[in-house]
Amino acid sequence: MNNDSSSRIVASLNEWIAGAAPGSRLPSTRTLVAEHRVSPVTVQKALQTLVARGQVESRPGAGTFVRTVRTVRPADYGWQTAALRSPKAPARGLPTALRGIQHDVIAFHSGYPDQELLPVRAVRAALTRASRSDAALSRPPAAGLPELQSWFAQELRASTPAGVSPPAPSDVIILPGSQSGLSTIFRALAGSGQPILMESPTYWGAIVAAAQAGVEVIPIPSGADGPDPEVLARAFEETGSRLLYAQPNYTNPTGAQWSAERSTHVLDAVRAHGAFLVEDDWAHDFGINTSSTPVAARDDSGHVVYLRSLTKSVSPSVRVGAVVARGPARERILADHGAGAMYVSGLLQSAALEVVTQPAWQTHLRGLRQQLQSRRDLLLASLREHAPQAHIDLIPKGGLNLWARLPDGTDVELLARDCEAAGVVIAAGNEWFPAEPAGPFIRLNYAGGHPGQFPQGIRVLGEMLERQLAGGAS
Template sequence: MSDGSSIETLVAILRSEVARLSPGDRLPSSRDLIARHGVGPVTVSRAIALLAAEGAVVTRPGSGTYVAARRPRPAGGEPDTSWQEVALAGRHVPPAAPDEQPERLPPGTVALSGGYLHESLQPTRLLGGALARAARRPDAWHRAPAAGLSTLRTLFARQVGGDVGPEDVLVTGGGQGALSMLFRAVAAPGDPVLVESPTYPGALAAARSAGLRPVPVPMDDRGLRPDLLADAFAMTGARLLYCQPTFHNPTGTVLAPERRRQVVDVARAAGAFLVEDDFARLLGHGGLVPRPLVADDGDGTVVHLGSLTKPASPSLRIGAVIARGPVMRRLLGMRRVDDFFIARPLQEAAVELLSTPAWERHLRTLSGALQQRCAVLADALARELPDWTLHRVPEGGLHLWLRLPAHLSEADVTSTAPAHGVSVNPGRPHFPAEPPAAHLRLGFAAAAEPAELAEAAARLAAATRAN
């Protein structure tokens, strides 16, 4: 049993016990709970802390844990929030992108959904050591500069290459928040934003929340089509393009070498910004990773977005925006309004992480593991589901992109897959307009081990036979 499930089980037991007791009654001691339920002291401590946070119990150091006074419930049960329908009228915010993966899947479910590494692939010991060293720095809790720690900005600049310097870097709280800030900074509500089709659903959600209108630009097996991009700029008057040139989510496509310069030139000719989402740069599978577009951009057309979240941990919410000119000054102004600065201890931990040789070893190990998992899942799908069309076997990233046969819909698969013990992501949320066909995005990084991926393909085959 995992630590999380042990804590949840003990909390449920203690809630039942608290309900039977009266306010002021003492709960069994931690030693008694450990012996009675066969759990560790950490599990007991966290369970009691949860109950205390809920207001169900009160802890008295040196004395014990006691049932708290009952809080009166509002008359009639649930609070009446109907007044909010009037207060929020005319203030519509588009719904966020659907969660890529529930926080907790049913036991035994193989995760082909989600966009993060399984815990076994995360450098948890390395992260713990970095955070511990960062916390011991005498200035760890001082206010951080609005743009971020100079050392961390230098590390991000060096990662990108070219003539990018630390003065061009703004440290952010991960990639998603940076996207939201960028869209608000460079476009006004009602403006069009050009996006690859398909694209990352979180980008579509951030654009719509900023009041922008996503306009699809088709891709082929060499990435975004420069000819159709030029047409889209001409027809819409857009001044913003969002794209993922390297290990595109969801297709895994890498923008072809001859197109990389063309795409930047088309955006520059339109007087537009090109937001380069480079989230997967550190998720290559061992081959050559092309230079980011921003490394060869001399006039501030490209605004680059990178993050440490994907190759490290979902909770390492540290990323960077690289921008030049007035747009950087605007982003800094928004930072001072939105949140002042990114928490210094997390920035210091990121510096510690990137400065150790163990980080490079982690990336090499991760690269091999992702390559293996990608091959296992691709082979298993070809064997179990030969009528599904795999867009490509990617050379980086975390996903496979598949087109379903004509007789299957996304709803057919997504509704039956969970009953067969596998979770998947539908393709529809990746399209800014009507999709040309039914697709699924299947991840190979969230499962516990490679053998589970082959089992997941067999379960998907069983799910499709059930339709």
């Protein structure tokens, strides 16, 4: 009964408020009690409802008043247009891989592994211990903690063949993640207006970093075996470029891995033209059927600038990576890094070092191989059953993604929107091309959460794709 009476009072006051001026005082509680023949508690409940809706405001000792709507003049930022001038690089929206999502969707778009694929307990314990140590209060060296430098150098040294001088710890510069490293390398080794060669398709972050550095990107087609060395040599000659960005192991997005022979030919072309190979070994810890074989391990003359990150394999919150470079190139990279970031958090460096030097780290990586393989194979099976129109040219031997070619004429942006409206988030492949896309592609991440939902998500993808091909897309 009280609820009905309270609702009746709210409805009556709504009519009164509609005809009252902002700031008008509502009838007193005593007046409302007498008018509606209810208790003071019921009146207070009705007034609380109106306060919660933002229609009225209570002023202790004065009464309740119709809320005054304050008009705030919008800020004018137009002056910044003239001050900033035209941007050096065209503005790009937030990449699909970085988008946040709601919990009730099936997500294939992320570039990061799900939490269940991370060494969660080790990371939490390492961060706790680091926070209690001097690392939480002291400034680390600009090039990084010596112990962490040594670890990165040793990791690369383990792949170095006989007769090749291995990297020294002093060749290592610790960075706040590989994305920061790409920006630094492009600025330090190429510079604004200079051409750099880049595999196509390739990592979207490299494309963004190049644009922000003001360099001119020359796309080099790259397939299941990597770029054609003859095409690469011709591009070096025609453009005068002295820098190639590539991912020889488990390329993002295709998953391609160069053979030993292809790596040799590419390295020969780089050396012959007095150039640098910027090797992004982002997926070093994500081998499935093979292991990462860095090209940098074969080079001791400073032609390969090697980049590796722990952000994806340890934790997205532990943004720690490293670049291995020799000679003047290292000094230029360190100078640019110092000007931008000065140094990387000693706390994060200490935590990362503890995680990767514990015996449990290798145990974790062995288990990770099995988990990635089962997820990859489940996604492949789902595609074959529910979306056979999505063709997989290459089954990756490592990494986190499948790269699917769709039928010619597919509008991948529209497909992505249709899928999202149906509760499935995919990444249109256009973002991974430095120039015009070579066809309609999508990238599907098999390291996301809830793999049990993969079949349902791919069923939705297949239905949306079939609808579009049949001419029923909206």
